[in-house]
Amino acid sequence: xxxxxxxxxxxxxxxxxxxxxxxxxxxxxxxxxxxxxxxxxxxxxxxxxxxxxxxxxxxxxxxxxxxxxxxxxxxxxxxxxxxxxxxxxxxxxxxxxxxxxxxxxxxxxxxxxxx
Amino acid sequence: xxxxxxxxxxxxxxxxxxxxxxxxxxxxxxxxxxxxxxxxxxxxxxxxxxxxxxxxxxxxxxxxxxxxxxxxxxxxxxxxxxxxxxxxxxxxxxxxxxxxxxxxxxxxxxx
Numbered sequence: 142x143x144x145x146x147x148x149x150x151x152x153x154x155x156x157x158x159x160x161x162x163x164x165x166x167x168x169x170x171x172x173x174x175x176x177x178x179x180x181x182x183x184x185x186x187x188x189x190x191x192x193x194x195x196x197x198x199x200x201x202x203x204x205x206x207x208x209x210x211x212x213x214x215x216x217x218x219x220x221x222x223x224x225x226x227x228x229x230x231x232x233x234x235x236x237x238x239x240x241x242x243x244x245x246x247x248x249x250x251x252x253x254x255x256x
Numbered sequence: 257x258x259x260x261x262x263x264x265x266x267x268x269x270x271x272x273x274x275x276x277x278x279x280x281x282x283x284x285x286x287x288x289x290x291x292x293x294x295x296x297x298x299x300x301x302x303x304x305x306x307x308x309x310x311x312x313x314x315x316x317x318x319x320x321x322x323x324x325x326x327x328x329x330x331x332x333x334x335x336x337x338x339x340x341x342x343x344x345x346x347x348x349x350x351x352x353x354x355x356x357x358x359x360x361x362x363x364x365x366x367x
Contacts, residue, residue: 183359184300184360234299245292247292
């Protein structure tokens with residue numbers, strides 16, 4: 142069974158460009174979470190999606206950031222008009238359910254560098 | 257709201273030393289508790305978990321006991337190895353709620 146697949150592994154963008162980060166969850170998982178990790182800092186929750194629905198986006202900036210998890214295909218985290226402060230590692234995680242015992246399966250992350 | 261507090265790192269130990277990483281939490285109800293580990297350049301992996309009071313989670317020589325009376329879930333290992341060098345995250349999850357992660361504790365084990 143394939144785990145959570147994220148691509149690209151590394152993404153370099155210039156200020157003002159768009160960044161698209163993709164996440165394919167574990168097969169059969171319908172819950173996807175996105176986290177951001179800055180150097181030497183912990184994980185910051187961004188958004189939680191369940192197939193075609195955004196359940197909780199309380200951690201995602203209101204401007205320039207958006208996320209989707211379509212019925213078919215991977216989840217996408219989109220950052221428009223990137224700025225240097227967006228440089229970070231972005232991790233996707235999936236789970237089969239939202240019950241409290243369900244663990245998260247993490248991808249290896251996408252390292253975004255904004256020049 | 258729910259929150260997790262961990263001891264600040266970095267923690268530096270010699271090989272075969274005893275490890276404790278403290279974790280305390282604040283939560284309503286009865287959350288499940290987790291320890292995740294992040295090796296350099298990788299995503300987080302579940303290390304162990306406990307779902308109710310007095311449960312002990314264990315894996316790869318690591319242990320943690322769910323202590324409701326002290327709202328703690330301290331991670332311990334009797335003899336660390338160089339390969340245990342990583343960042344360790346304590347986390348909780350209540351019913352119908354998102355995971356809440358602590359800030360992480362970096363462990364460096366020297367040969």
